[in-house]
Amino acid sequence: MVGGLVRSVHHGASELDPVHRRDGIGFLLLAAAAVVAAAEWFGVDAVVLGWVHYAVAGLLGRAGLAVPLVLLGLSLRLFRRPDTEQEGGRVGVGLLALGASAAALLHVLAGFPAPPEGAARLQAGGGILGFLLANPLEQAVSVYLTVPVLVLLAGFGLLVLTATPLHQVTSRVRDGLVWLTGGRSHAGAGGDGDDHDEDDHDEDPVETGAHGAAVRRRGARGRRPGEGQVGDDGEPLEVPYDTAAVVWHEGDPPPGRGARRPAGSSVARGAGDGGPDRGADGSTGRDAAAGRPGSRPGAEPSATPGASRPAGASVVPAAAAVPTPAAEPVVTPMPDLSDLPPRAEQLTLTGDIVYSLPDVTQLRAGTPHKTHSPVNDSVVEALTDVLQQFQIDAAVTGYTRGPTVTRYEVELGQGVKVERVTALSRNISYAVASAEVRILSPIPGKSAIGIEIPNADKETVCLGDVLRSEVARRSTHPMTIGVGKDVEGGYVVANLAKMPHLLVAGATGAGKSSFINSMITSVLVRSTPDEVRMILVDPKRVELTAYEGVPHLITPIITNPKKAAEALQWVVAEMDHRYDDLSAFGFRHVDDFNKAVRKGTVSVPPDSKRVLTPYPYLLVVVDELADLMMVAPRDVEDSVVRITQLARAAGIHLVLATQRPSVDVVTGLIKANVPSRLAFATSSLADSRVVLDQPGAEKLIGQGDALFLPMGMSKPMRVQGAWVTETEVEEVVAHVKVQLQPAYREDVTAPAAKKQIDEDIGDDLDVLLQAAELVVTTQFGSTSMLQRKLRVGFAKAGRLMDLLESREIVGPSEGSKARDVMVRPDDLPEVLARLRGDGPPAAPSGGGAAADAPYDGWDDADGAGATGGARDDRDDDRDDDRDDDRGGPGPAAPVDRYGVGGDRALVGEETAEGWDDDGSSEDAWELTGRG
Numbered sequence: 001m002v003g004g005l006v007r008s009v010h011h012g013a014s015e016l017d018p019v020h021r022r023d024g025i026g027f028l029l030l031a032a033a034a035v036v037a038a039a040e041w042f043g044v045d046a047v048v049l050g051w052v053h054y055a056v057a058g059l060l061g062r063a064g065l066a067v068p069l070v071l072l073g074l075s076l077r078l079f080r081r082p083d084t085e086q087e088g089g090r091v092g093v094g095l096l097a098l099g100a101s102a103a104a105l106l107h108v109l110a111g112f113p114a115p116p117e118g119a120a121r122l123q124a125g126g127g128i129l130g131f132l133l134a135n136p137l138e139q140a141v142s143v144y145l146t147v148p149v150l151v152l153l154a155g156f157g158l159l160v161l162t163a164t165p166l167h168q169v170t171s172r173v174r175d176g177l178v179w180l181t182g183g184r185s186h187a188g189a190g191g192d193g194d195d196h197d198e199d200d201h202d203e204d205p206v207e208t209g210a211h212g213a214a215v216r217r218r219g220a221r222g223r224r225p226g227e228g229q230v231g232d233d234g235e236p237l238e239v240p241y242d243t244a245a246v247v248w249h250e251g252d253p254p255p256g257r258g259a260r261r262p263a264g265s266s267v268a269r270g271a272g273d274g275g276p277d278r279g280a281d282g283s284t285g286r287d288a289a290a291g292r293p294g295s296r297p298g299a300e301p302s303a304t305p306g307a308s309r310p311a312g313a314s315v316v317p318a319a320a321a322v323p324t325p326a327a328e329p330v331v332t333p334m335p336d337l338s339d340l341p342p343r344a345e346q347l348t349l350t351g352d353i354v355y356s357l358p359d360v361t362q363l364r365a366g367t368p369h370k371t372h373s374p375v376n377d378s379v380v381e382a383l384t385d386v387l388q389q390f391q392i393d394a395a396v397t398g399y400t401r402g403p404t405v406t407r408y409e410v411e412l413g414q415g416v417k418v419e420r421v422t423a424l425s426r427n428i429s430y431a432v433a434s435a436e437v438r439i440l441s442p443i444p445g446k447s448a449i450g451i452e453i454p455n456a457d458k459e460t461v462c463l464g465d466v467l468r469s470e471v472a473r474r475s476t477h478p479m480t481i482g483v484g485k486d487v488e489g490g491y492v493v494a495n496l497a498k499m500p501h502l503l504v505a506g507a508t509g510a511g512k513s514s515f516i517n518s519m520i521t522s523v524l525v526r527s528t529p530d531e532v533r534m535i536l537v538d539p540k541r542v543e544l545t546a547y548e549g550v551p552h553l554i555t556p557i558i559t560n561p562k563k564a565a566e567a568l569q570w571v572v573a574e575m576d577h578r579y580d581d582l583s584a585f586g587f588r589h590v591d592d593f594n595k596a597v598r599k600g601t602v603s604v605p606p607d608s609k610r611v612l613t614p615y616p617y618l619l620v621v622v623d624e625l626a627d628l629m630m631v632a633p634r635d636v637e638d639s640v641v642r643i644t645q646l647a648r649a650a651g652i653h654l655v656l657a658t659q660r661p662s663v664d665v666v667t668g669l670i671k672a673n674v675p676s677r678l679a680f681a682t683s684s685l686a687d688s689r690v691v692l693d694q695p696g697a698e699k700l701i702g703q704g705d706a707l708f709l710p711m712g713m714s715k716p717m718r719v720q721g722a723w724v725t726e727t728e729v730e731e732v733v734a735h736v737k738v739q740l741q742p743a744y745r746e747d748v749t750a751p752a753a754k755k756q757i758d759e760d761i762g763d764d765l766d767v768l769l770q771a772a773e774l775v776v777t778t779q780f781g782s783t784s785m786l787q788r789k790l791r792v793g794f795a796k797a798g799r800l801m802d803l804l805e806s807r808e809i810v811g812p813s814e815g816s817k818a819r820d821v822m823v824r825p826d827d828l829p830e831v832l833a834r835l836r837g838d839g840p841p842a843a844p845s846g847g848g849a850a851a852d853a854p855y856d857g858w859d860d861a862d863g864a865g866a867t868g869g870a871r872d873d874r875d876d877d878r879d880d881d882r883d884d885d886r887g888g889p890g891p892a893a894p895v896d897r898y899g900v901g902g903d904r905a906l907v908g909e910e911t912a913e914g915w916d917d918d919g920s921s922e923d924a925w926e927l928t929g930r931g
């Protein structure tokens with residue numbers, strides 16, 4: 001019976017939720033601490049306590065007095081950070097080394113008592129352990145060396161226990177002092193990061209795959225002037241940025257107060273993370289921070305001997321001035337983040353589920369940003385040489401160093417043609433021994449030519465740093481993700497909801513999957529499943545498996561391309577449902593709807609039993625679009641186009657990635673409707689043109705180096721994508737998975753209802769669709785044209801023409817003349833849908849659809865939303881229609897077809913209101929002039 005009982009308890013314990021198990025261990029340790037304290041500190045008289053005393057004091061002697069404290073510390077640690085199980089080994093080794101050396105030292109102090117002298121003598125020293133360690137040591141190396149050896153062992157134990165490598169002891173002590181003095185004692189210590197620098201490089205994932213666990217706050221410094229007021233004076237914390245991406249540099253005003261526009265900005269601020277030491281002239285402050293004597297402020301022509309100062313160049317040098325050669329690398333301190341508000345730590349989901357977001361400080365920290373290194377000096381020299389050799393009156397006046405590339409700025413003398421420098425691109429490549437030289441003329445917002453050259457000493461941009469940056473922490477929008485760092489070392493974050501759809505392209509190994517990992521991890525770290533749901537499509541089957549089972553998923557990760565195509569159709573249906581809902585309740589955007597639902601200002605008709613819940617954003621990620629386009633090109637294109645044209649207001653956003661950015665994958669229609677682009681290194685100039693409509697991506701250096709062109713920007717900005725290790729992803733996934741099960745929707749990948757295709761079309765549907773498209777777009781009903789263009793025989797072309805006639809697409813035969821075409825190009829989408837059997841009955845479309853946007857007008861027919869005109873006008877039109885027709889809640893509120901976690905909703909006030917402050921996306925459209 002006892003055996004059975006023990007077995008069942010053991011079985012039950014192993015089935016316990018790991019969180020409870022760890023808590024259980026914590027309580028056990030706490031109880032043990034109390035017992036040992038009673039025995040050792042207070043000498044309480046009881047049988048069991050006597051045994052405990054014999055065990056503890058017998059083993060450790062006086063060192064046993066510390067055991068209650070150690071046990072208490074361990075238990076508190078388990079309670080506070082239950083996810084540190086894997087560090088148990090380290091803590092164990094540290095404690096053993098520390099405990100053993102302490103016991104041995106006590107044994108030495110007690111005068112090396114031997115066991116025959118009695119247990120009491122041993123207990124008054126270091127116990128059995130002290131005897132076993134100190135006595136042999138004394139015999140081996142004499143008493144004079146025993147003590148130093150034991151002290152060293154204790155020091156080693158302490159370092160292991162606190163996870164402090166020896167070289168970081170000083171900075172840890174300093175950080176400790178900063179912590180003790182409230183984080184103020186360190187202001188102005190600009191160049192402190194140096195001692196971390198070289199060693200942190202060893203943790204570079206690209207080189208070693210190593211993964212640093214502890215997050216250190218480095219170079220802590222005082223708060224910037226004015227920074228504290230942002231939260232205090234009640235200004236909205238969300239950044240009202242007018243493009244999807246925000247760049248922010250340390251030293252910039254707090255985001256939201258003049259955060260810079262990514263490119264083309266006329267504001268030229270100093271570059272790099274100068275921190276508090278930087279004045280208006282970035283170089284002066286930086287040089288001062290580094291304590292370098294004799295550095296020149298500003299851009300001095302004498303930096304390039306022989307080149308005359310460009311006349312009329314009155315540009316405030318935003319870039320670092322050309323520094324004195326052989327100067328020390330300049331490392332900027334990591335920002336102090338201690339006084340930034342964290343993203344809501346605990347969120348309550350409906351059903352009283354308390355959900356805690358993963359701790360962003362657990363993500364590893366990267367190397368501090370260098371604004372200058374000796375490598376840059378040699379490149380400046382090489383560039384200057386080239387300019388001199390070709391006798392061009394131009395000078396390298398400065399540079400801004402990013403994590404992977406540095407942009408050198410060249411100013412021209414009067415009357416010097418820009419082409420003289422740009423024509424030298426091959427010579428420059430040769431001089432700096434790098435094929436990936438990209439020339440920008442001009443640098444947006446500056447009268448200077450930019451020459452971007454890869455750094456020989458690259459830095460890794462860690463997602464943790466980007467998400468911990470001020471700009472990311474102040475954005476409460478759940479769809480804000482960390483992108484990386486720009487070429488000036490500023491953090492780049494982007495709001496996926498404002499993209500509103502993103503195309504990610506790049507050759508194999510260029511960094512797409514890493515970006516997608518960073519993106520998904522950002523979402524998991526920043527948003528609850530009630531805020532963002534995801535559909536992940538991974539035809540490659542390996543890239544996204546780590547996310548299987550996270551509660552943000554709406555359906556298991558889809559690996560089958562056919563199923564993926566069906567899922568896209570489900571998304572279209574979902575979008576339509578959301579539109580129905582929005583229109584029935586009289587809202588234009590899910591943000592408005594959600595806000596009203598949270599405030600409780602929207603009510604269902606009295607006879608409806610529906611419980612309104614906010615709609616989560618729906619993020620659909622396709623990791624290889626080419627695989628989908630191979631199995632069902634038309635269906636996928638149709639769905640993508642439909643989603644991208646309409647889904648913004650419904651809170652549905654697509655991210656499409658492909659390594660084959662050729663026109664058969666990224667078709668004109670898809671491209672026209674996915675306005676934001678992220679191009680990693682492409683294998684050809686043609687691919688770069690497909691993605692960005694301009695060259696440049698073929699010059700990227702791979703491994704996360706990218707050109708980012710969010711909607712509304714004319715020039716792409718160069719960013720180094722953020723890196724997140726597999727271990728970090730695993731930790732984040734484990735954190736979210738342990739809290740909540742995913743609530744999968746069954747119907748996402750269920751095959752769509754069988755379409756009603758006319759029997760007499762039979763197997764000819766595809767070719768009939770092509771024939772209809774051809775005839776309608778050309779407005780030319782000729783059988784021989786069909787023969788030629790579709791490469792079909794006469795009989796087949798004739799039959800197609802008859803079918804078209806029977807569907808009233810062309811008129812009757814008129815002998816040798818071409819037939820009349822009865823359908824206008826505007827109505828083509830609707831006609832094609834009807835032929836396919838999934839369209840609504842024929843209905844006249846709303847006019848005004850431009851011929852280059854053939855899918856506009858489709859929605860008039862199915863009532864999902866009226867669109868018309870070119871893409872930029874569409875919102876206006878739709879809004880107008882809404883305003884006219886839908887003044888308030890419609891009579892028949894639709895049933896709750898959106899069942900995703902339909903029984904749960906957000907109730908947390910802080911989240912409920914959080915991201916609305918920045919204005920719904922409608923504001924963004926106004927700001928970009930698209931509203």
Ligand SMILES: Nc1ncnc2c1ncn2[C@@H]1O[C@H](COP(=O)(O)OP(=O)(O)OP(=O)(O)O)[C@@H](O)[C@H]1O
Binds near residue numbers: 205514703
């Ligand atoms: N942001 C980054 N920072 C540092 N290294 C990176 C970054 N992104 C990618 N890399 C490096 O490049 C390698 C390939 O990246 P990744 O797997 O993302 O390429 P990909 O474009 O997805 O390739 P594929 O199409 O074959 O999947 C990574 O293993 C990593 O070493």
